[in-house]
Structures are given as C-alpha cells and as structure tokens.
Amino acid sequence: MTHPGTERDEAQVRESKRSRQAARIAEAASAGVKTLLVKIFLLGIVDAISVYALFVLLLRADWVVFGAVLLVTLIVNWIYFSKQKLPAKYLTPGLIFLLIFQIFVVGYSGYIAFTNYGTGHNSTKQDAINALIVSSQQRVPDSATYKLTVVEQLGNYSFLVTEPDGTVSLGGTDAPLRPVTDATLDATGKAVALPGYASLKFNDIVGNQEKIAALSVPLSDDPNDGTLRTPDGSKAYLYLSDLVYDEAAGTMTDTKANTVYADNGKTGSFVAADGTELLPGWKVEVGLANFAKAFGSESIRGPLISVTLWTFAFAFLSVLTTFGLGLFLAIVFNDLRMRGRNVYRVVLILPYAFPAFLSALVWAGMLNPQFGFVNQVLFGGADIPWLTNEWLAKFSIIFVNLWLGFPYMFLVCTGALQSIPDEIQEAATVDGARPFQVFRLIKLPLLLVSVAPLLISSFAFNFNNFNLIYMLTNGGPRDVTAGVNVGSTDILISMVYKVAFVGANRDYGLASAFSIIIFLLVALVSVISFKQTKALEELN
C-alpha cells in the first residue's frame, strides 16, 4: 500500500467510481416521473404481447420458438430496467427487427436451399399422410348413419354426433371425436345442443354449405379409422380412405390397386416400386440436390449462366450510361453565363421524382409493339418488337433505365463539380492547359474520387433492380428451352422470384439456392469494391 503508484491508481479508481455514481444520481434526478411512467407503459405493452405469444406457443407446444420469445423478452426487460447499458437501450429496438428480418432470413434462406420446400412438399410428414388419406376418401357403402348437429365456437365448426348406439361425441377437423356427457337431447334421442357451443340453424347451414361439406372429423387418433363427413348438415357418414398408412413399416398402401408406396427417405414422398410418386409429399433436407440441379442439369445451367452474365452486363451498362449522361449534363449546365439553369434542373429531375415502378409501366405502354406511341407516332406505324425481341428488349431496358437514372447522376455530378475549387482550374489554365485537358486530367480524377462510392452503390442497386425488369418486360421474351420459367432479360433476382412465386409449380428450395448464389456474388463485388475504395478505413 505504500507504493506511490498503487495509491495514485486507487485514487483514480475511487475518483471514477464516484464520478460514475454522481453521473447516475444526476441521471436519476433528471428523469422525471413522467419519463418513468412512459417507460413502464411501453415496456408493459411489449411484455403483454410477449406473454400472449408465450401462452399461444405453450398451447401449441412449440418449444423452440417459445424459448426464443422468452429469451428475447427477458433480455429486453433486463436492458431497460438496468441502470446502465445505455447504448443497448438505444440500439435494441432496431436490432431486434434487423436480426429477425434481415440476418435470420438470410440464414433461413441458406437452410431452405438444402430442402425440397415447394409445391407438393410444403409441410410435415404427418400433414402429408393426413392430406393423402383425406383426399382419397370414399363413403363406406351401407355404413351406419350418425345423427348430427353442427355446432360453432369462436368461428370454428364442430360435429356434435349421436352414434347409432346412443353415445354422444364431439369432434372437429383437428380434434378427433371424444364422448361428451352434458349435451341436451331432443325427443328422438339426438343431441341438439352443448353448453359453450352455438347450434347451427338450418339457415346457417345453407349459408355455409361449402365449408360444412368440406369438414372431415377423424373418428380417432389413427387416421386409418376414417372420418365422418356430412352431405346435408343433419346426418354424417363414415368415410374411409383407399390409402392405408402402416405406421410400423412406414408405407402407404392403396387397397384398391394393391400397390405399396414406401418412403424412400430421399425425395420426401411415398414412392411405389415402379417409381410412381404420391403427392403431396413433405419437406425433407435434400443436401446439395438443389445446387446439383442448378449447375448439373443442362436445361438450368445454361439459363443460369446467361442470366448471371446479363445481370452483370445490365448493372455495369446502367451505371456507365447514366453516369455518362449525368456527367455530360452536369458539365453543360455548370456554366454561370447560362440563363435559366434552375428551370432545366427542375425539369430534369422529374424522372427521378416519378415513382420508379410507374415509370416502367408507362414505358411498357409507350414501347408496346402494336399500339405504343414509339412505334405508332415516332416510327410512323412500324412494327418494331421493342420488348419481345431478345436484343431489342435488352436495349429497351438499358434505355429506360437511362431515363430513370440519369437525374440522380446529374445531381451527384453537379454537386461534385461545384465542390472542386476554381483555383485549381485557373492554375492549370495559366500553365497553358486546354479546356479539355483541364477536364480530363484534373476535374475528372477529382470527381471520380468523390463519386466512386456512389457508383458502387448504384451498381449494387441495379444488380437487384427487380422492378424495372419485371414491370417492363417481365423478364421476357421467354426462353422456351430452359427448364425453369426464365426469359432473356431476366436478372438473377427476378429469376428467383419467378421460380419461387410465379406459376403453379413453386420451388422454394431451388429459388433459395439461386438466392445464395446472388449473396455470394454481391459479397464478392462488395469485397473487391470496398478494397478498391478503402471506404471502410474512414470508419472511426
């Protein structure tokens, strides 16, 4: 303790402890009761929603999500009731959304890319078994008649049935029949009402005929026992499926055709010995199958490569043309002797102010081959296929994007030109430089330094410029030889959208595999460009 250095250190520690304490007291003193009440109120809302969510998840026994919600709620409360952790208090609200809807979904895309998720494979195996059995159901000939009252609770319909032996049971689509004791019986011994449920009148039944006819109430937990269905709302019959599921063997047997469909563990569906597949199937992890499909089969690899090349070409040409025109206009209008520059400026930024999706739709109308303004008026009734010929469509896209994008580059270049000091130009002129030399050797390099990061972000934006492509040409003209729905002006992101959401056959797995490819390409481009511009070094 006698060492002077230690003593000084301790004094400092005590000092900082006291100053921290003082800061805390000042903080507490400044925060009024009102602030505290607002804080408690807001946290109360968050907690109320969480408790509701936890309750619902508890009922569904969804433990992973339950744990996640519980953890997030506890962390949020811990952060906001703690006296420190000031940065966390400011960052948490945005971070929660960022983590779920930006970071988590990227990881989730990565997972989906390794599954067969898509049309016919979008649920669990149990759901697929139930769906298969229900879809091949037929009424059992000469089976018993169940007296039925359709009852409703919270908008869900249930069957209140009186079995031929007099037992009264209740069941719904997701809940197999179970006996009930407190039902009201009418003179014929038919159960007509149950406490807590509203019995449907004749009018209600007629009004909701389709819904009621679609109801199918399982007799027991075993789907092979069959289900009750009603044609009229007052009598129910036993329906049995031609398909029988053997849980021990894991096979589905068609009792009529006597075919056995087995789960081969790979495709996520029941497959017969001759290769016939029963659909719907279910979602399984398929490893690298989607990537193998993307790169392995000729009908997809070809389009994928040409789409990737066009994506790069489109993004590069868009930046080049818009920057070229924008820079030229900035130079033209950057002359103090010229009158009316502000008027020109306002008109020139109109395309930028007009919503981009509408611009693409309007241009699609003007470039329409049969009726559009360009062909009918400018080319005197010519029949030029602006949007349906492969190369003209590509040209049209670059041209329309020039219209959309040049005002931005014009604004940016004007700003950058005006920030270059006049003295540099004067010095060069005195040294005998011609105007073009001043521009090429002095102004352009200075300008490029300040606009380079913007050119990179413009490239990244156009790389995923979905709206323009989809609204102007819809990716067309379609490539009929391709194994997926893709056209010659499709870029990667519009191809992902079409594979996943357009048409009857949706393939989320393959689309996610394409997304992963885009991620890698964008990452590559960013790494290279950031290395070039050293933009990251400016962070402090």
Next chain:
Amino acid sequence: MRIAAPETSDLYIPTKRPFNFGRWFSRTGWRHLVGAIMVVFSAFPLLYVLSASLHPGGTLITANGLFSQVDLGSYQTLFNLPQQPYAAWYGNTLLIGGITSLCTVFLGALAAYSFSRMRFVGRRPGLLMLVLVQMFPQLLAVVAIFLLLNGISDIFPAIGLDSQVGLIMVYLGGALGVNTYLMYGFFNTVPASIDEAAKIDGAGHARIFFTIILRLVAPILAVVGLLSFVGTTNEFVIASIVLITPEKQTLAVGLYQFVSQEFSSNYSVFAAGAVLAALPVMALFLWLQKYIVGGLTAGSVK
C-alpha cells in the same frame, strides 16, 4: 467544351457589342439546345401519362393523340372499379409508407445517436455491419421472408401473411441497414459540446436526445424519412407476396396486376391511377429537393 474563358479582356469592353449568333451559340446557345432536348426526353413520358389519363375510355392507341380530349371521366371510373379497390390501395400505400418511414427514422436516429455519442464494446464492428448490410437488400431473402411469415401466421395470424402489420415489420428489418450510416455522419457534425452543456444543466440522455439532438438533425431526418417513404411506395417484391387480399394491397401491387390483366384496353384508367399515385411522392420530392441533394451526395441511392 468551353469551361475556361481565357480571353477575359474581351468580356469587359464597356460599349455593348452587337449580337453575334455564332458567338452566342458557341458560348451558351448549344447548352440551351442540349437542355431543350433533355427537357423533351425527361418530361415527355410524364406528359404522355397525363394526356392519356384525360382521355376517358381511352386505349393505348387513343393515348397517342396527345391532349386530343380533356375530361376527368377516367378519374371517376378509377374509384368505381368493382374488382380493383383503388381508393383502398391508395390509403394502404400512404399508411404503410407513412408508418414505415416514421418508424425507420425513429429506429435509425436512436441507433445513430448511440453510435455517434457513446463509446462501447462492439461499436466499430457494429458500424462495419451497417455498411455491409446495405449491400444485401432484403429482397434477396424474399423466399425466406415468405416462409417465415407463413410460419408466423400459423401462430399469430395478425402479423403473418396477408397482414399489413407484418409487412411493416418486415420493412423495419431494413431500417438500421440502409440509412443509419447516413444519419451517423450527420449526427457527428453536431458538436458534442452541446450535449455536455445540457448535461451540466442537468438534462438526462433521453432529454438530450429528444429535445436537443433530434431538432438539430431535422434535415437528415427529413431526407431519410422521404427516401424510406419513396422506397416503400416503390417496393413490389415483398408486398406482392405478403399481401393477398385485394383490399389490403398497395398501389405497386394493385396497379401492376391491373395493368397485366387489361393493359391496352383500359389504359386511360391506369394512367389516371398512375398520375394520382405519383402526386404525393413528386410533391414531397420537389418540396424537400434541396435537402435530398445534400443527402444523396452523402451516400445513398434511390
């Protein structure tokens, strides 16, 4: 390209020189020529939509006769379409865009304040992450977003598929990524001595943030709010997969479907819809123009 004017002595001759067209043209005249061409190029498509919208019952082919007829009939038709609830789309777009941009500004400002004024572990990596996240727009993960919302709607239908609240939440996932860095730069230009003076006067961090800083950075808040509003209005991919019921859809989704169903036959009605849809965005844009130009050069793209 005459940028420099070396023969300065000519410019200051006291007597007025006779007008020489050749000299005028080589100095500024050609600039007006370029300007005139560009004005036609920029404004023509907009005039074309406007004229098409004023031609009731018009098709693509009648739209070619510019301003041959002026009548507001298409605007009336627009609000009485049985299949396409245009008024609902319009309201939805304003509502979703408004709430998203307000929340984006708020969440972004909170984060930018902490990055700018506080020193904590993970600050540098956090800033780096913001820059990187900008490179990966949300629409890349559109499949995963769809399946995530599909899963959520099994448990909480109110924020799942076909819910506007769900869509807004998805958009807020991009709130920190896109604009916080822009705000961070602007927050840094506000001197820290202002915070310190307020602290000495007994103001807490919340009071400093809400009553002092937020007012000083109002221009950047306007820019970020507007860019976010415009971005949300233009957003098609995620809105088209999340919103299914026609009454819940936005203008981008609704008008695209309207056009793809009956493109050439009902063009004047579409044009009227486009003109009305563009009005609020263009008005905001021109009103806040000078802030936007400053904000753009600080590093953001449409």
